[in-house]
Amino acid sequence: MRYLPLTQSDRQAMLGVIGAKTIDDLFVDVPAEAQLDGPIQGLLNHASEMAVERFFSNLSRQNMAASHHPFFLGAGAYKHHVPASVDHLIQRGEFLTAYTPYQPEIAQGTLQMLFEFQTQVARLFGCDVANASMYDGSTACWEAIGMAGRITKKSKAVLSAGLHPHYVSVAETMAKYTGDTLDIAKPELGSATDSARLLEAIDGETSCVVVQYPDILGRIEDLSAIAAKAHECGALLIAVVTEPVALGAIRSPGEMGADIVVGEGQSIGVGLQFGGPYVGLFACKEKFVRQMPGRLCGETVDADGKRGFVLTLSTREQHIRREKATSNICTNSGLCALAFSIHLTLLGEKGLRDLAILNHAKAVQAVDRLTQIKGVSLINDGFFNEFTLQLPREARSVVRALADRKILGGVSLGRLYPGVSELENGLLVAVTEIVTDEDIEAFASALEEILA
Amino acid sequence: MNINASGWKPEMNRADDDAPATFTGNRALMLEEALIFEIGDKSTTGVDLAALPAFTSRLGGLERNRDIGLPGLSEPETVRHYTRLSRQNYAIDLGFFPLGSCTMKHNPRLNEKIARMPGFSDVHPLAPTQTVQGALAVIHELAHWLITLTGMKAVAMSPKAGAHGELCGILAIRAALTARGDARSVILCPESAHGTNPATAAFAGYAVESIPATADGRVDIAALKSRLGPDVAAVMITNPNTCGLFEPDMREISDAVHAAGGFVYCDGANFNAIVGRVRPGDLGVDAMHINVHKTFSTPHGGGGPGAGPVVLSEALAPFAPLPFVDKRGDEYVLVEEETAHTDHPSSFGRMVAFHGQMGMFTRALSYIMSHGADGLRQVAEDAVLNANYILRSLEDVLDAPFANSGPCMHEALFSDNGLADGFSTLDIAKGMIDEGYHPMTVYFPLVVHGAMLIEPTETESKATIDQFIGAMRSVAARAKAGDPSLKSAPHFAPRRRLDETQAARKPVLVWTEPELAVAAE
Numbered sequence: 001m002r003y004l005p006l007t008q009s010d011r012q013a014m015l016g017v018i019g020a021k022t023i024d025d026l027f028v029d030v031p032a033e034a035q036l037d038g039p040i041q042g043l044l045n046h047a048s049e050m051a052v053e054r055f056f057s058n059l060s061r062q063n064m065a066a067s068h069h070p071f072f073l074g075a076g077a078y079k080h081h082v083p084a085s086v087d088h089l090i091q092r093g094e095f096l097t098a099y100t101p102y103q104p105e106i107a108q109g110t111l112q113m114l115f116e117f118q119t120q121v122a123r124l125f126g127c128d129v130a131n132a133s134m135y136d137g138s139t140a141c142w143e144a145i146g147m148a149g150r151i152t153k154k155s156k157a158v159l160s161a162g163l164h165p166h167y168v169s170v171a172e173t174m175a176k177y178t179g180d181t182l183d184i185a186k187p188e189l190g191s192a193t194d195s196a197r198l199l200e201a202i203d204g205e206t207s208c209v210v211v212q213y214p215d216i217l218g219r220i221e222d223l224s225a226i227a228a229k230a231h232e233c234g235a236l237l238i239a240v241v242t243e244p245v246a247l248g249a250i251r252s253p254g255e256m257g258a259d260i261v262v263g264e265g266q267s268i269g270v271g272l273q274f275g276g277p278y279v280g281l282f283a284c285k286e287k288f289v290r291q292m293p294g295r296l297c298g299e300t301v302d303a304d305g306k307r308g309f310v311l312t313l314s315t316r317e318q319h320i321r322r323e324k325a326t327s328n329i330c331t332n333s334g335l336c337a338l339a340f341s342i343h344l345t346l347l348g349e350k351g352l353r354d355l356a357i358l359n360h361a362k363a364v365q366a367v368d369r370l371t372q373i374k375g376v377s378l379i380n381d382g383f384f385n386e387f388t389l390q391l392p393r394e395a396r397s398v399v400r401a402l403a404d405r406k407i408l409g410g411v412s413l414g415r416l417y418p419g420v421s422e423l424e425n426g427l428l429v430a431v432t433e434i435v436t437d438e439d440i441e442a443f444a445s446a447l448e449e450i451l452a
Numbered sequence: 453m454n455i456n457a458s459g460w461k462p463e464m465n466r467a468d469d470d471a472p473a474t475f476t477g478n479r480a481l482m483l484e485e486a487l488i489f490e491i492g493d494k495s496t497t498g499v500d501l502a503a504l505p506a507f508t509s510r511l512g513g514l515e516r517n518r519d520i521g522l523p524g525l526s527e528p529e530t531v532r533h534y535t536r537l538s539r540q541n542y543a544i545d546l547g548f549f550p551l552g553s554c555t556m557k558h559n560p561r562l563n564e565k566i567a568r569m570p571g572f573s574d575v576h577p578l579a580p581t582q583t584v585q586g587a588l589a590v591i592h593e594l595a596h597w598l599i600t601l602t603g604m605k606a607v608a609m610s611p612k613a614g615a616h617g618e619l620c621g622i623l624a625i626r627a628a629l630t631a632r633g634d635a636r637s638v639i640l641c642p643e644s645a646h647g648t649n650p651a652t653a654a655f656a657g658y659a660v661e662s663i664p665a666t667a668d669g670r671v672d673i674a675a676l677k678s679r680l681g682p683d684v685a686a687v688m689i690t691n692p693n694t695c696g697l698f699e700p701d702m703r704e705i706s707d708a709v710h711a712a713g714g715f716v717y718c719d720g721a722n723f724n725a726i727v728g729r730v731r732p733g734d735l736g737v738d739a740m741h742i743n744v745h746k747t748f749s750t751p752h753g754g755g756g757p758g759a760g761p762v763v764l765s766e767a768l769a770p771f772a773p774l775p776f777v778d779k780r781g782d783e784y785v786l787v788e789e790e791t792a793h794t795d796h797p798s799s800f801g802r803m804v805a806f807h808g809q810m811g812m813f814t815r816a817l818s819y820i821m822s823h824g825a826d827g828l829r830q831v832a833e834d835a836v837l838n839a840n841y842i843l844r845s846l847e848d849v850l851d852a853p854f855a856n857s858g859p860c861m862h863e864a865l866f867s868d869n870g871l872a873d874g875f876s877t878l879d880i881a882k883g884m885i886d887e888g889y890h891p892m893t894v895y896f897p898l899v900v901h902g903a904m905l906i907e908p909t910e911t912e913s914k915a916t917i918d919q920f921i922g923a924m925r926s927v928a929a930r931a932k933a934g935d936p937s938l939k940s941a942p943h944f945a946p947r948r949r950l951d952e953t954q955a956a957r958k959p960v961l962v963w964t965e966p967e968l969a970v971a972a973e
Contacts, residue, residue, distance in 0.1 A: 001827050003558055003749075005913035006834050014841040014914065018859075023833045026840050026859040027729065029698040034734050039825035043600055046824035049562050055821065056814070060571030062586030064579065073576040076805060083499055085531055087568075090753075093545030094538035097559050099890070100755040104952075105945040106885055109541035110754040113534070116488050119962040123521040129961045132755070135612035138805035166805035169789060173773070173801030177623065177657050220512050250514045264805075274587050275577030275806030276612065277757030289959065295755065300955035303940065303948035312955040322650040322660075331613045331745075335753030342534055345488050348524015351497035353516075354504075361507040382512020403580045411578045418790035433502065 001046055064408065066272060070439035072366075074386040074430025075216070075411040076137065076164050076242045077275070078267035080355075081434055086269050086342045090335055100295075100331070104310045105302075110334065111309035114297035117341040124247050124344075125239075125261035126254020127283035132295040132311075133337040134280025134329065137264030138167045141210065141240055142174045143293045143327055144260045144282065148208035148236045150291050155180045156205045161187040161194040162215025164242060165416050171210075180207070186417060189390060189426050191381040193221045199229050206235040208260075213239050213253055214246055216416070217379065217428065218386040227257025236260060243267055244281070245432075246384040248356025260284040269343030270336050279336035290316060293327030355433060359385035362440075363431040369444045370429070375451060379426070386430040388413070392451060395427040401450045402443075409443055482946060485536040489963045492523025498530050540946045541754070542890045548912060548920050552863045552893035552905025553646065553694060555724045555746035562822065563749065563815035572814050577806035581786055587810065588784035591777045594817040598742060598763055601820075601828070603733025606769035608762045609776060610808040614721065615648040617741025617760025618688075620773055620803060622656045624739055624764060625686050625715040627771035627800040634713065636685035642671050644694045644897035649719060658685060665899050668857035669695040669865075673705060680712040690719040691735070692726065694897040695854060696839065696863035696905065706736025715739070715768070723747045724909065725836055725862035728829030738765040744809075748816040759809035759816070770798040775807045834910035835862040838917055842906055845921045849928045853900055862909075868902025872934030877902035882949065883927040885942035889920065 006014075011023070020026055027035065039045065047055075066079050073079075090096065094109060101107030101114075114132045121130035134140040145157050157180050159168055168184055175182050183201050185194060193215055202209055209230050214220045227237045239253030241263035253261045265279040266272075282294060289296075290313065298312035347355060363385045371378050375392030391398060395412035402409035413426030431440075477484045509515070525533060542549070549556035567573060575584050595607045608624070611617040622639070629636055639653040643662045650660040661679065664672045671689065687709050691699045699705070706716045718732050718740035724747045726732075732740050744750045745758040752758075764772055774796065775788040786807060787795045823831060836859075843864035847855045851869035854860070868877045881891035881904075893905040908917060930938050942948065 001823070001830065003560060003823070003911055004827075004830060004834055005911065005916075006837070007914075010914040011834075011837060014837055018837075018840045018844050020840070020859070023837060026836050026861075027698075029700045029858055029861075030726070030730055031700060031703060034703065034730050036729055036731065036829075039829050040600060040728060040731075041825075043597065043825035044821065046827040047821050049822070052562060052818055052821045053566065056566045056569060056572075056590070056818065059586035059589050060569035062589070063571035063575050064583040065570035065574040066576060067570065067574055071576075073578060075578055077576055077578070079574075079576070083527070085498075085527055089531065089534045089538075091564060092535065092538040094541040094543045095534075095754055096564075096751045097544035097546075098541045098754040099543075099549065099551060099554065099556060099752050103542075103881070103885065103891055104950050105882070105942050105947045106540075106542040106890065107754075108946050109537040109539065112485070112487065112537055112540075113754075115961075115963070119489065120522060122962045135616060135757070136805060139612065139616070139803075164805065166802065169802040170804060173623075173803060176801070177626070177655065179657075220514055222514060247516070247520070249516060250511060251516050252520075255518070271573055272576050273573055274575045274584065274810035276804075276809040277759070277811050279757075289961065296959070296961055298955040299960040300951045302950045306947060308947040308950045310950050310952050310955050312952065312959055312961075315956075322647045324654070327651070327655070329613075329615055331615070331756035331758050333753075333757045334755030335751070336757055338534075338754065342530065344522060345492065345525050345533070346498035346527065346530050347522075348492060348497045349494035349520055349522040351499045351501070351524055352520070352522060354497075354501050355499070358501055358504055360509065360511060361505050364507040364510050365505060367510070380510075382510055382514075384511065400580050400582065403583050408576070408579060408583070415578060418788075 066408065069406050069408050070442045071408045072410045072429045072431060072443060073408055075416060075428050076264060077272055078243055078430055078432055079272055079434055080245065080267055080432050082269055082271060082343060083346050086339050089342055090339050095338055096335065101311060104308065108308060111297055113338055113341060115299060115309050117337045118297060120341060120344050121281050122283050124244060124252065125283040126252030127261050128286035129289050130281065130283035131292055132297050133332040134282050134294050135333060136276065136278040136280045137240065137242055137262060138170045140262035140280035140282045141167045142171045144238045144262045145171055145180060145208060145210065146178060147260065147291050147293065148238060149178065149180055151288060152207045152234060152236060154205055154207035156183065157207055158183040158198055158201045158209040160198055160211040161185040162217065162219060163210055163212045163240060164216050167240065186420055187217055189379055189423055191379055193219050195221060195226060198226055202229050202233050202235055204233050206233055208236045208238050210238045210240060213241055214243065214384050214386065217388040218383040219380055220250060220382045220384060223253055223256040223258060238262065245356055245359060248352040249360055249384060265340045269339035277333060277336055279333040279340055294329055295332050358433045362433060362435050363387060366429065366431045366440050369440050373444060373448050373451065385432055386428065389427045389429060391425045391427055394424045398450055402446055405446045407443055407446050409447065483536045483539065485533060487963055488523045488525065488533065492525045494519065494523065496524040496526060498525055498527040547888060548916050549890045550892045550906045550908050551890065552907040553721055555907060555909055557749055557909040558911035559749055559751040560819060560822065563818045566818045567811050567814045572810060585784050588777050590817060591813055592779055592784060594813050597820050598761055601727060602740060602763045603731030604763035605766045606764045606772055608764065608772040610773055610804050611741065611760040611762060612804055612809055613756065613758040614741055614743040614760040615652060617762045618648055618652040618719065619655065620762045621717050621739030621741060622652055623800050624768045624771040625717065626656055628768055629685055631798060636683050638683050639685055640676065640679060640687045642689065644899045645688060645690060646694060646719060646721065649688045653688065669697050669854040670699055671705065673701050676705060677708050680708060680714065682713065684712060684714045686715045686717050688717045688719060690722060692722045692861040695865050696860040697854060698861050702735040710736065721746060722862065725832055727832045728825060729832050738768050744812050744816040749819040750812045750815040757809060757812065759812035771800050773801060773803045774799050831910045838908040838910065838912060839864050841917060842908060842921060846924055849925050863905055863907035865900060866904040867900045871931045875931045875934060875938065877904055879938045879941065880904065880927050880931050882941040883930060883938045884923065886944050887923040887927065889923065
């Protein structure tokens with residue numbers, strides 16, 4: 001068996017050294033009635049690489065891959081072109097098969113990469129510090145709510161209607177156990193966000209207000225007024241960024257007063273991957289660093305005075321503080337953080353700015369063409385690379401009809417908000433640099449035909 | 453224009469040997485590497501983009517008006533930067549990685565190939581389910597294998613990591629208790645438990661109480677039974693436990709907990725010792741997370757990503773989180789909030805956006821199918837054989853507190869008893885680095901002083917293990933003799949011992965331009 005180096009004679013020799021007759025002697029502590037006397041029934045036996053590959057190829061072919069079709073899906077996961085070197089570099093064995101850098105002397109590769117990653121994230125978000133990543137944006141979001149509760153010692157969180165419904169759902173689940181009360185609302189199919197509602201709702205009992213930027217319908221709004229009101233009431237502003245490429249074109253949440261900025265890093269370097277693994281981004285003001293969950297990498301020196309990096313401030317974490325930890329989180333999303341960091345290094349300041357503008361330009365192009373269709377209107381005033389169209393009828397069946405025509409034409413609001421009739425005609429469309437003129441035309445023609 | 457032209461390079465001040473200082477600070481293939489902020493600049497980019505079409509901006513007035521401060525590098529410089537960084541890392545691909553409790557087995561490259569097939573890697577989680585039936589089939593197939601291997605009834609696939617899986621299991625338990633109107637307030641964890649166990653229980657709103665261990669390294673079943681009562685929601689057990697020993701009274705423990713109205717959570721981190729030979733479901737377990745990055749070979753990636761699917765008993769299955777994959781006739785469906793009220797009304801809710809770590813599912817299933825039921829059984833046997841071989845080959849030079857109570861399972865535990873005055877487990881670990889190994893797990897579990905937990909896994913040859921044993925004997929002898937060179941180990945790693953105290957006292961978590969850093973002081 002190709003992954004098992006021991007030979008039968010090795011096994012015999014080792015049993016001899018141990019003083020056991022058979023391997024069963026080493027399982028003597030397991031009660032006989034709990035031991036299976038042979039391989040589990042109903043499962044296959046071992047298979048060659050070729051057989052396994054065939055099984056998976058067959059299943060892979062049954063899926064509509066994004067690069068093979070006009071593709072316009074977003075809603076918290078975006079398709080960008082990932083340069084070829086990224087995937088090669090993350091597959092170097094010293095990155096792929098390394099462990100958490102608990103022995104820093106032989107993990108400076110991982111640690112320096114994390115230090116660079118933390119700096120990139122902090123700068124992108126306009127914050128002082130960032131951690132070494134979380135599982136994903138949605139868990140980073142609820143961890144931020146928990147952190148705000150610890151800092152302010154209050155328990156009412158106000159969530160903007162523009163926050164991704166999955167993120168809201170996760171926060172609702174977790175709030176049942178933390179005792180936080182959540183003030184939530186559904187978005188309206190119009191150009192106005194619910195900032196008026198937020199300003200009204202923030203008061204002396206509020207621990208935090210959570211606003212997505214750009215929001216779930218692609219709307220972009222200045223966070224400064226919300227930040228000011230929150231601070232006046234002793235609350236924190238948590239901004240959520242599900243498309244970090246947007247920050248190449250629009251102002252950062254940190255510069256508008258956000259105390260904590262969390263997000264999903266998937267769109268840079270990671271790929272769609274059918275929902276995971278992704279990479280949670282988490283940044284905040286310096287004064288809150290000891291309340292941050294997750295791993296942190298810091299700079300120091302070694303015994304020779306050379307600069308080096310280590311995991312630090314571990315007294316926040318589960319392996320030291322156990323039940324008093326800031327979070328139960330153990331792992332981060334190291335390899336995805338590496339992919340994010342490499343892609344962002346290849347882009348650089350200029351590349352990210354240019355990529356962002358290109359995304360927006362293509363989105364504008366798509367809006368112009370799609371709103372030519374009778375009955376289709378844009379609900380946004382402003383947008384980055386994602387916007388919401390109002391169709392003349394319920395959008396979910398339209399998306400299925402588009403898929404039948406081999407077009408992956410956006411995410412219906414009916415999928416995101418099932419049963420909310422006011423939103424059912426809404427279609428969320430993402431347009432990134434991967435979209436061609438032909439894709440836009442194919443989408444528009446098919447949509448026209450379906451709606452006719 | 454450079455963001456910064458600090459021209460950083462390390463100082464070479466090794467006056468203690470007759471090797472010359474080098475101009476670059478490099479030592480042949482040991483190559484120093486600056487930060488991207490020190491070598492890149494804001495106008496360099498390693499990406500070519502398509503031409504910008506004519507357009508009128510619809511951003512709405514919040515255009516960025518200041519620099520972000522991100523450096524860019526060309527492709528050659530980027531490849532070189534990260535290649536040089538990678539060479540400063542130890543990894544499984546490079547050598548033996550005997551980290552107890554982490555199961556650092558070989559990461560098959562077939563997994564990487566399969567995970568990258570476009571039908572799995574290039575599909576969106578919200579694509580209409582009719583367009584991703586093959587991807588849903590993979591999740592369903594893996595779920596079937598996990599349920600069958602563990603002898604349980606259901607599995608929650610969405611948790612993103614082991615600790616996240618623990619949270620899932622504990623929340624399912626809490627939901628079950630609430631549903632029967634029997635909210636309880638305490639969870640019991642052995643003293644030897646991994647830190648995530650009490651951290652998870654505390655998050656879920658429970659008070660955590662410790663169960664002591666017996667002299668032979670097992671859960672004190674008498675103490676446990678006497679503590680059980682109407683306030684105890686659950687017991688969190690690791691089996692095999694963190695001392696590397698099987699809990700022989702597991703069934704008795706489960707029966708006692710159930711009789712008292714509680715649930716049994718099993719931390720599945722050590723499943724590698726029993727996979728294919730023992731089913732946790734037969735031991736009375738109600739919920740167990742599986743670390744696919746441990747038992748099922750998905751790569752550790754320098755700290756994640758992992759995945760932590762949670763197998764569940766019949767009693768807990770109704771409370772599993774959303775969403776999950778179901779098969780109806782020939783069709784795969786995703787059960788989400790939309791149909792929860794009919795399909796899964798008792799769910800405790802959603803734990804994460806989208807539906808799970810697909811990239812880890814493809815890798816884990818590829819591994820599981822490669823081994824098959826017969827191969828997985830051999831995995832457990834070879835893992836246990838290798839650990840016992842190490843235990844018996846080192847017990848004469850290092851104190852093994854449980855060596856006399858029988859065989860160990862997949863990991864061997866030693867203490868710092870017998871080391872020279874002033875010498876510690878840490879010194880042995882740093883000495884092993886010079887020998888070309890990643891050290892074993894140190895100072896865990898907490899129940900053994902100066903714990904050294906060695907888990908070889910099954911993917912090591914006898915020759916590798918023999919060499920490791922030789923190196924451990926050598927370093928242990930130095931620690932017992934009080935060899936001063938061990939206190940300053942490692943000598944040959946890319947860095948000597950790092951000042952972790954300074955890093956915590958004056959945290960520097962991001963890079964700052966030197967002129968700004970000076971101004972701030």
